Amino acid sequence: MPNYLVVGGSSGIGNKVTQQLAAAENQVYATFHTSGTRSDDDHISFHPLNVLDDILHLDFLPEIIDGFMYCPGSINLKPFERIKPADFENDYKL
Numbered sequence: 216m217p218n219y220l221v222v223g224g225s226s227g228i229g230n231k232v233t234q235q236l237a238a239a240e241n242q243v244y245a246t247f248h249t250s251g252t253r254s255d256d257d258h259i260s261f262h263p264l265n266v267l268d269d270i271l272h273l274d275f276l277p278e279i280i281d282g283f284m285y286c287p288g289s290i291n292l293k294p295f296e297r298i299k300p301a302d303f304e305n306d307y308k309l
Contacts, residue, residue, distance in 0.1 A: 227297030
């Protein structure tokens with residue numbers, strides 16, 4: 216069974232990809248940052264991960280990953296001129 220890592224797999228596009236991969240009987244290792252998520256599907260396991268940490272703890276992953284999707288996200292719903300440089304930089308780093 217192929218193994219997939221979906222960073223940001225708990226919501227939005229990442230969650231949809233996670234569900235589709237699991238439905239195709241792949242093993243999916245999905246991560247979340249703020250919303251603790253669980254799944255009743257045996258093909259999905261959720262794990263906490265902050266991609267902005269200096270050291271990433273990925274010990275939950277198997278030795279071989281067959282595919283990877285990067286879907287973390289944030290959104291600043293403000294007019295562009297009101298976004299502070301620090302906000303823009305944080306979004307860029309993500």
